[in-house]
Amino acid sequence: MTDEPDEACGEAYVIRALTSPADDARVHVGPGDDAAVLADGTVLTADALVEGVHWDHRHSAEDVGARLVAVNASDVAAMGARPSWALLTLSLPVPLDRAWVDGFARGLQGALRALGIPLLGGDTTRSPLGVHASLTMAGWLVAAPLLRAGAGPDEDIWVSGTLGDAGGGFSLPDPPAPLLDALRRPAPPLDLGPALAEAGLATAAMDLSDGLATDLPRLCRASGVGAVVDPDALPISAALSSAIPDPIDLAAGFGDDYTLLFTAPPAHAARVRDLGQRLGVRLSRVGRTTRTPAVILQGRPWPAGWQHFEGAGA
């Protein structure tokens, strides 16, 4: 698991083709992290949700609207920033399904209201097949940004919340309510990133959208370290562990958790725990960074991560 997990599939190809190193005084952090950072401290991210790819019949229109806000806010928060505004592009099939639009609007606006941020505008177009929604979200930094690069060797690897619940909600034939809720309505810990940045406790961070098996190697590569993860330390919910005998592959491989992955020096462990308690966010120390570049799950192979362009490429 030391090489780029995306190399074999198309996503890495697309990103390489489209991005060039940002050599611009106005850009503090360019492409490649959870969000970009301008020289003035503005944090910027954009995420798209596509019908049939990111949601199906188990999601209501309201779920989709709320989710679009959540996944973008998760990226903003993972930089240590607080959301400030959003812009939407929405492509809809004809004839227009007004009930779906109403539900989507309720979910989107409710989630934006909860963040206290305005929708500034955007674009609506026709779609030949299925709904396509893309949101751009900005944020403002409370302190220096939390980057993927920054972890040193022999630091603690922390994860917030529980892993694999959305995966259980997706995979199980008749999932219990907490797992289905996790699939439908991801709830990223939006105060955690800013609090860690403000307190100067974390050395690197990113949100867990593609699963630990895919995202931890990304953080390690950006930081130039390796990692050893203890599978027994992965935070598993009671709902998941009672529904599946061995939930580790789902917890490490599925993604869609939208929890926070971060590293911190062992000397900060007590303060990190205190912070989690103060915010009411479960925090678990799941492993240790290493000087050797390998990213290892102790005693078992990593599960295959979800790939955006599975089967694509030459």
Next chain:
Amino acid sequence: MTDEPDEACGEAYVIRALTSPADDARVHVGPGDDAAVLADGTVLTADALVEGVHWDHRHSAEDVGARLVAVNASDVAAMGARPSWALLTLSLPVPLDRAWVDGFARGLQGALRALGIPLLGGDTTRSPLGVHASLTMAGWLVAAPLLRAGAGPDEDIWVSGTLGDAGGGFSLPDPPAPLLDALRRPAPPLDLGPALAEAGLATAAMDLSDGLATDLPRLCRASGVGAVVDPDALPISAALSSAIPDPIDLAAGFGDDYTLLFTAPPAHAARVRDLGQRLGVRLSRVGRTTRTPAVILQGRPWPAGWQHFEGAGA
């Protein structure tokens, strides 16, 4: 043509469902203009292009990439602003068409380079059918923004460039090269909006993306005025007039021109003409605003405008 042309179709419904009046001290101009304006002067817009809706086999991948930048830059410039950065979300079918991605990247990057602005990042996802590309672009104002609201009665109505060329390129079975070029590579007059704003010459402005028949009523409604347009004054290219006997419907109704529509007091006419000459931009005075709210094309009916959700709605 006094009532909202979108009322009968779905787009107005979607916009109404999604936007709420911006009651936020951080927002200077909310949804409803070509772009939003933050209190700090940042201009923000987002536009999506969808395969089969906004382009077809006549457009190369490079055309699509360049066009995505052009349509967003057109909105930024219509506010009187200059572009500053962009964010992309791109959804692609599998298996990945690498040659298409390479072409798209060339077109996008070439256009961004010409503007001197960086691509800060974004998101790539799988698409179940066809390519979907959405770009968010920011700009900075050189003076007070040019809004759709602001035109008074008895002002001149100006249009830049020529109208209907993209429409000819789209509609004609074997269009001459200049019309096909206009369809493939819209070239909005990006210096005009900022120059008009800086000189304080225009009272209202917007870019002509949906055609004069749709866009002029929008500007008039926002400004609380009507208009009388002289069809003989509409700027028609030699290529279009030699290809089609009566190109007025195409010029007024098709859209995709990405030229600038603006109003100015008659006393500014000479200075407006001078500005056009200095910038090398053709400017035509096509009509006059009126106190009565009707928007009239003298001596003939308006052509039906292109609607994003034709046939949609209850």
